[in-house]
Amino acid sequence: MSKPARPVTVVIPARYGSSRFPGKPLVTLNGKPMIQHVYEQAVACRAVSDVLVATDDDRIKQAVEQFGGRVVMMSGDYRTGTDRVAAVARMFAGDLFVDLQGDEIPLNPALLADLIEPFIQSGAQMGTLKRVMDSTEDLHNPGVVKVVTDSRGYALYFSRAPIPLVRDDPNHRAVGGLHYIHLGLYMYTKEILLKYTALPTSHLEDAEKLEQLRALDHGIPVRVWETTHASLRVDQPEDVPEVAEKLQHYDVVKREMELKGVASLR
Numbered sequence: 001m002s003k004p005a006r007p008v009t010v011v012i013p014a015r016y017g018s019s020r021f022p023g024k025p026l027v028t029l030n031g032k033p034m035i036q037h038v039y040e041q042a043v044a045c046r047a048v049s050d051v052l053v054a055t056d057d058d059r060i061k062q063a064v065e066q067f068g069g070r071v072v073m074m075s076g077d078y079r080t081g082t083d084r085v086a087a088v089a090r091m092f093a094g095d096l097f098v099d100l101q102g103d104e105i106p107l108n109p110a111l112l113a114d115l116i117e118p119f120i121q122s123g124a125q126m127g128t129l130k131r132v133m134d135s136t137e138d139l140h141n142p143g144v145v146k147v148v149t150d151s152r153g154y155a156l157y158f159s160r161a162p163i164p165l166v167r168d169d170p171n172h173r174a175v176g177g178l179h180y181i182h183l184g185l186y187m188y189t190k191e192i193l194l195k196y197t198a199l200p201t202s203h204l205e206d207a208e209k210l211e212q213l214r215a216l217d218h219g220i221p222v223r224v225w226e227t228t229h230a231s232l233r234v235d236q237p238e239d240v241p242e243v244a245e246k247l248q249h250y251d252v253v254k255r256e257m258e259l260k261g262v263a264s265l266r
Contacts, residue, residue: 006095006096006120007049007050007093007094007095008047008050008094008096008097008098008116008120008187009048009049009050009051009052009088009089009092009094009096009097009098010042010045010048010050010051010052010098010100010112011051011052011053011054011084011085011088011089011097011098011099011100012035012038012039012042012051012052012053012054012100012101012102013054013055013081013082013084013085013099013101014035014053014054014055014057014060014102015055015056015057015060015081015084016055016056016057016059016060017057020235020236021234021235021236021237023059024102024103024234025055025060025063025102025103026059026060026063027234027237029105029240029243029244029247030244030247030248030251032067033063033067034102034103034105034234035053035060035063035064035069036063036064036067036069037105037247038100038102038103038104038105038106039051039053039064039067039069041105041106041107041108041112042098042100042106042109042112044109045109045110045112045113045116046109046113047112047113047116047117048098048112048116049094050070050094051069051070052070052071052072052088052092053069053070053071053072053102054071054072054074054084054085054087054088055071055072055073055074056073056074056075056076061073072088072091074087074088079201079211080211081099081101081102081211082099082186082193082196082197082211083197085097085099085188085193086193086194086196086197089193089194090194094190095189095190095191096116096119096187096188096189097187097190097193098112098115098116098185098187098188099185099186099187099188100184100185101184101185103184103233103234103235104183104184104185104231104232104233105231105232105233105234105243105247106229106231107229107230107231107232107247107250108229108230110229111129111183111185111227111229111230111231112185114129114225114226114227114229115128115129115185115227116187118225119187119223119225122223124187124221124223125188125189125191125220125221126186126187126188126189126192126193126196126215126220126221126222126223127186127187127188127222127223127224127225128147128155128182128183128185128186128187128212128222128223128224128225129182129183129185129225129226129227130147130149130180130181130182130183130224130225130226130227131180131181131183131226131227131228131229131230131231132176132177132179132180132181132226132228133146133174133176133179133180133181134174134176135174136171136172136173136174138174139162139172139173139174139179140162140172142160142161143160143235143236144160144181144233145158145159145160145181145210146158146159146160146161146162146163146179146180146181146182147159147180147181147182147224148163148164148180149180149224153223153224153225154221154222154223154224155212155216155221155222155223155224157213157216158182158210158212158213158216159208159210160208160209160210162179163179164178164179166178180226182212182224183227183231184233186212192220195220196214196215196218196220199214199218201214202214202217202218203217204216204217205217230250232246232247
């Protein structure tokens with residue numbers, strides 16, 4: 001697999017402590033810790049040069065090293081996962097860094113390429129991904145973040161609320177091409193990453209508990225590209241059985257497609 005012309009480092013922030021789900025990165029999904037599923041998909045992406053897990057917990061460090069992953073121990077108190085990514089960026093060479101949330105499992109490495117490749121071509125300083133929303137339940141779920149973009153593809157707002165509101169629809173259903181899910185994946189130049197994480201927490205960020213609103217509140221443009229590739233997100237313990245089942249189903253389908261591809265070559 002050829003490496004990208006410009007080195008791209010993916011950093012997966014992973015902390016053990018969580019008010020809603022302590023130890024989430026280590027939860028077992030079909031025989032592997034969740035952090036391993038995320039790591040392996042990032043490593044498999046053709047547009048990625050290096051992958052690192054950033055953690056402050058020995059249990060996570062040991063789990064990552066056990067499956068052969070690279071890990072960086074981060075001491076200190078960080079506001080968000082992005083602040084951990086910025087700390088890693090100060091330690092390593094390179095100009096392009098991806099913040100991949102440790103509870104967002106890409107089901108295809110091409111999902112990362114859908115952000116990295118257009119980001120490099122565009123000259124953007126901060127970017128992320130969206131996917132068409134097809135579930136009205138997701139629209140009204142505060143655990144699913146929504147994004148609204150302008151005609152040029154820049155973020156207007158991120159919210160846990162169902163935005164945009166279709167005033168004349170009394171059922172407030174999700175509308176394809178209007179409602180979009182925001183994925184837990186960001187890309188930065190080192191310059192804007194360090195600038196962004198030096199800014200104070202904004203009122204909007206604190207209200208919605210969405211760190212990306214800090215960028216919008218301080219006038220940093222966030223370019224948003226669309227992906228059609230699926231991902232699975234674990235937000236709380238109740239999500240684990242469903243995510244494990246979907247992950248297993250995807251693996252079965254993937255193996256069947258690979259077998260068919262091999263057979264067609266014979």
